Amino acid sequence: MDAPPANEKRISRFLEQSHERIFDNNKKWVEEMKIDDPEFFDKLASGQSPEYLYIGCSDSRIPANQIMGLGPGDVFIHRNIANLVPNTDLSAMSVINYAVRHLHVKHIIVCGHYGCGGIAAAMTPADLGILNPWLRNIRDVYRLHEAELDEITDEKEKNNRLVELNVFEQARNVIKLAAIQQSYAENHYPIVHGWVFDLHDGLLKDLKVDFEKELAGIQKIYNLTK
């Protein structure tokens, strides 16, 4: 993106242009898609049947479809601060519920990223007002893995490990839900995955969450299949 002009008076014009650009870009994209497949948008209009639900961070640097090489219609998406799945959060619960029970997605991906601002904010000893309850979920992840994280002395490394552990815990939070347990018992899907995106090289790292093992592990306490 071009740097905003320094001249104060020109800034508002610059902003207008950056806004209008979105509409221009949208028109260009439609033309391109129609060259590939003239009926593409008619097909989309008839409904969605995505194979994937992606739960990722709101961070502007991680456009979910593009990093996975997927197009419109392929992936149902929820994005929030630090890709959290708190069990009392009606928003995330509704997304997962709809994706599993109505769209019958086959894979659920929880995707974090190194250098996450939400994780860094949660590691800052400060009152952040309305953000406190949300970030509290991340602090709870730290507490669950306190011994391991305390061992890491490098600040950046510690945060990056917390990013990974947060993905693990949020993937577990997904697996704890009734919709997932019941669908899996009946259909053998969805499968829950944990990934981390690296901004330095654009690559996704699969944390290899062992879905069946995790499911069996949580069901001692969180079994909601019946």
Added chain:
Amino acid sequence: MSILSRFRSFVYSCIGLGRSKAFSTVAQMDAFEKVLAGNKAYAQHTAKKDPELMKSLAAGQSPEILWIGCADSRIPETTICQCKPGELFVHRNIANVLTPGDANSSSVIEYSVGVLKVKRIIVCGHTKCGGANAAMGDGDLGDTLNSWLAPVRELRRKHIDELSKLPSEDAKANRLAELNVEHSLEILRKNPTVQKAIRERDLKLHGMIYDIPAAELRSMDIPEPKQLWSPPTLHR
């Protein structure tokens, strides 16, 4: 064929995902690992095309726009607007509903407006919205979704006179999607952090509808509501 569509075709052939191809090997990992292969193609392509972008993205983000949209798979915001990574901070939930008590969206708004200082917020609804469609009906969607869509059903109740005059179910759901965007903007305008940003640095709010059959974004003309409550501290 443009570079972008060539790249897209390349990725699709690479990961073997036809857009309507049946997903037969559910429990097997092959198809899944192909998505990771798609990512490798993305990473290589981006590094080659714009190595500087990659470097600057790793250093931090300063998006100008907060995009609040629907979780619907047919509206990949960065793709439909041909934006670059780094340009849109994104929150997507079922039917782009905003309520003041929702910690999820409130946290997104607080972080993007208060910390990242985005210059615009776009609330984008869409035609053919499953959420708006469901809210036009009285079907039982289960406790979770019934609760989530209650504010949209409430909008239906408030505007039932206008909605009932519309000729088709499609038109009704589309109008409800518009009313929902309007309502979300009102919720935003009541948010103290948003009010402060409007007052102090002219943050702009926009309502949009994405028309899925035409794949086009339409900007809505929404009048500013009057006499909203704001904390007295803002006026000092």
